[in-house]
Amino acid sequence: MRVALFVPCYIDQFYPQVAVASLELLEKLGCEVVVPTEQTCCGQPMANSGFASSTAGCDANFTQNFEGFDYIVGPSGSCVLHLKEHHPSEKIRSSVYEICEFLTDVLKISSLPAKFPHRVGLHQSCHGQRGLRLSSMSERNEKPFSKLEDLLSLVDGIQISKPERADECCGFGGTFCVTEEAVSVKMGQDRIKEHDANAVEYIVGADTSCLMHMEGILRRQGSTVQVKHIVEILNHA
């Protein structure tokens, strides 16, 4: 299966290991992975700040890089949700997948050669969870499901724990993290406190932006807890 790997801009620049793990994992699972090299950003930072009117150049660049593919796969629920909801091209909107949903819904994998004998706390990123429906949500009266947990359960030796408020937002929120700095940090600190109560070694999630925010707080606290994108664990042998 031919797949185009969408690498969100901040992952490209600051978390290349997440893109490397995505690439390796998809190849391991038999995909022919193409990385369009002129890709930049999905346009979400501007749009969520009220400047959707300024994303035309960004949108056109995305279309140019990706319109030839039936499967566009990216390791970020938030960026993928933005494309699905707001990208002007219907082809792009219907071809883009968050990597977890691609693994469970398209590749339908039932085993993985992965091992990660550690205690991890699961962070539900809102856009993936509520926007892309990667898992059920506590607000609704619905049957529980979780694509993230389904995937992590394939990993050897892993111990998964959930924070007490299983799906409360971490407070990243794009430019919210700086324009509403006080609330943003307080929300992040509160998430971390609940993971700490479970004595986790890693906080794992499907959105690097949330993890970047919590990592910044953890490091300032001098914590030994680390953050990992779920693909880094699924790709961990």
Next chain:
Amino acid sequence: MLSHSEASEKFISDAERTDWHDETLWFVRAKRDKASKVLPEWEAMREHASQIKDHTLANLGEYLQAFEAKAIANGIKVHWAADAAEHNAIVHSIIAAQGSKTIVKSKSMLTEECHLNDYLASKGIDVVDTDLGERIVQFRNEAPSHIVLPAIHLKKEDVGETFHQHLGTPKGNKDPQFLTEAARQHLRGHFLASEVAITGVNFAVAETGEFVVCTNEGNADMGAHLAKVHIACTGIEKIIPKRADLAVFLRLLARSATGQLITTYSSHFHKPREGQEMHIVLLDNGRTRQLADPKYKNSLKCIRCAACFNTCPVYRRSGGHSYHQPVAGPIGSILAPNIDKKANADLPFASTLCGSCSNVCPVKINIHEQLWFWRQDLMEAGLAPAGKTIGMKLMAFTLANPAIYRIGGSLLRRFSALLNTSLNPWYKQREMPEAPKESFQEWYKKR
């Protein structure tokens, strides 16, 4: 006036109180979860309620006229107010005709929206709020911080001190039962003396011309049943077609608001009792403008349960006053810009767009999507804070040009240590991410 982010920073500076506020409201959200999850039909009921409201809003004119005709036939006097000023003038004229100087009022966010108390005070008329939470904030000369729990920002110690000052309770007494009894005795005098009672309206039924007022304290009933004149103030969006629809809304309202199965008092006011005057004031105040905009029309479905407040991770940590509006929280953030764009341009940004609000909403308002639309409209109206527009345009330009993006990214990584300064809001309480030597694309090229 402080912006939402400034007021939040102030609120959060008392970390212990913030945690208490967050946990108290989360407790209410958890009660709501429990009450909603025992009903297998919960999601179907939300959908049903949403459709009733959609239908009503699509035919609002007809239902309002039907309500008016029935209400008049029942002996209720019906008044129409285009805006807050007209609303207040109507209420004043009714009170003036009665000659009253003291009146009691049960909870009504609409009268907060119109700043009725201040207006009447300027006319020499004293309004006593009879909802316990509202009476507490009224004593303190504060606005309600929550539409269902107006004094939720206060601890029992605060209430004890306030009552000590205003009701003469013993200093230091913070026993909730004792304080409630003191309020009860204090309010009883006002109920007995007052000749005019103002109430809000939860639902106005087009089919019958009756209106329904929900309280847990029975204060609306105490006021309305004792006074010679009952004035009910309502927004035009509170109309529902049939009495049978209450079977959906009354169940959703209390479960969503507090996790109760139903409000303690759900009182139906159908016609004035003998010798009583009953008035209803129907207010527009921007609602028809909202109705005309397909992006925001949905917000008029709101039944004011405040479930979106209780679930909002921002509201729980920023407090209701940070929204500087009578209706705070996520729903307030999509209602307020319709009244005044400039004064409320910060509110749609007081959200991470986590989407929890839209999913607890009993009438399925797409709150987080409307926040997103307001952000666009406010920026297009030129209401961006200084420097934001140029910053965004620069970012958009960079991200539209791969070569410039690569140079920008490389510079950002190389000099990221320069961002470790107090001028960078990220760095205030968080470390910057460690910059890798190579971007992914640089690595990939060499692969």
